[in-house]
Amino acid sequence: MPVTIRDVARRLNLSVTTVSRALAGYDDVAETTRQRVITAAREMGYMPQYAARQLRRQRTETIGIVFPTMGTRFSDPFFGEFMAGVGDEASRRNYDLLVSVAPAGKSEQDNYQRLVNSRRVDGFVLARMRIEDWRIRYLLHEEIPFVSFGRSETDEKAPHIGVDGCAGICELVRHLVSLGNRRIAFIGAPPVLTLSRDREEGYRKGMREAGIDVDPDLMSVSDLTSAGGYETAKKLLDYDPPPTAIIGVNDLTALGVIRAAQERGLSVGEDIAIAGFDGIETGKHWHPPLTTVYQPVYEIGRRVCDMLVAIIEGKETIQIETLIQPKLIIRQSTVP
Template sequence: MGTTEEKPRGRDAGARVTISDVAGALGLTKSTVSRAMNSYPDISEATRLRVRRMAEKMNYHPLSHAQAIKTGRTRSLGLVLQFSDHDSHRPFLAEFLAGLSAGASAEHWTLTVAAADSDASMIETFREMLRDGKADGFVLPRAMTEDPRVKFLSSAAVPFVLYGRHATAKGAAWYDILGEQAMQDAVAHLAKLGHRRIGFINGGAQYCYAPLRLAGFREGMRDAGLPVDEDLIESNAVTLADGERAGDRLLTRPNPPTAIVCAVDFAALGVYRAAAGRGLVIGRDLSVIGYDGIPEGAYAMPPLTTFTVDNRAAGERLAKLLIRRVRGEDPELLRETTTATFVERGSTAPFRGSI
């Protein structure tokens, strides 16, 4: 004779588990369980973990529409991609989105992604998503020095978190990679290889990272005891064509550099083209270092020495910071940075003599 599975008291075995069931199992009030599930700051971490574990054990999931009515939140993070940007379809986007989704899912939130093709349509997309209740806050990739997204969301009192630091955005939360440290380390690496005339090609001047990476390059040159030649600094190179043009200008100088640091990998790969046009061999006649870790760099000839960024991890952290911001934490206490990872490949080599 088989055994009969015990049914939870007060409800049918197939009935949906409610917050009352979880509260009863723990001997807590419904209010305490609710506040623990929503990570209110007045609930201890131990209680939050206890409640979440029981909820998982009992397969309890709050009804999204009920949560929205009760808290005014949809438990959804918003991301608006601007497809007019120079590399909006790059492979890194898949990892970034995977990280955002994982970070949101870990808190039982969702990710809503929309697209825009201009600044004006982006702001209108924000308005539509907010009006339709599709997001409680937004992740903003690529912080810009003059950022209409920050201006709009700040004026509308909508939570957001930047992927990048913004020098003047008060009340902004952010997560960023220390690109300036990478530029400084790049110069140190080249100086150790014997290079003394080192050029620099910066990225888009509209982005907050550009002045930071330029400052890092200058600091690296000072640390190495090397003079900065202003004629060996170029800017606004974010594509292969941009990098090729900037590389051509540097390599046609009366006393050209023997090594070039690039703020983005695409510019570095453009320098490959400029060097080839002058009969120079990368890694022998000219050393090049990039930043980003795009797949194309690994398959270049020779493979590009660069600094890689873990975009999946960045997405996860941004999601978690935004959820904390939506829940009311001080945005200026939600600021995190990390470092890129140096990957030495064949595009750098000891100095061989003047080019």
């Protein structure tokens, strides 16, 4: 039923070869013929069937992205934004996006292997990198192109775009200190993640520069969700004396912290300062608006995709690693 290149060729009394080459823009087909082919193709609604083209070319023009789901929920706006960036750039370059959702762990690995072995994608976009990341080792070994959002120590030279979380948090600490805070708490993320280490390092660095000893009680680990931030903050607020400022490793965490503080009757921004990292849209509209370290996630998504396509297509002049400086955005959750 669907129209094939053969149908077009038959209708024009041309060979399949000529039709194919006309549409592909080769210059060994007469200009008048090309026009006839193009209009006929449009009229008949012909487009090459991808499976056939892929089989012949041995390329899929598809990039893969495996999303982590935590439990049944997948609510971090970070990912939506990132995917929008990757997707927009992909379609601009005539690539498609194959998205596969998987809980981290065994099934995540299955997903990568399946996509690789059955050659469904030309390359991967990776996110939420871990310090020790099997994905990098695996993809390098299989010689599948990839670009990651975030650095991993498994191979520092693996192509990626990173954000200087250390500098970002460090600046945030400076900001908090300048407001007179000295008991500053930090709620981190699972230590396997690179972002955890980077941001925690920024915290330590900022505290050191200010000449404040970090109180181990004020450092805890959560799970990047706002529910986690809420629970962790409740414990932090129980300490005596309680922290005067709390940094969440990401905005979601910080939003949970705000809720916990408000439940205690604290006025956020006056009685306690709270800040996050990411710059999600929601934070801007929160009550009070959230001070945060902003990273341009959508734009990074685009650039990651851009790099990946360049690698897939064998372009040479690509810069293999980029470090982006995030930007401190001060709102009312830290200053009244």
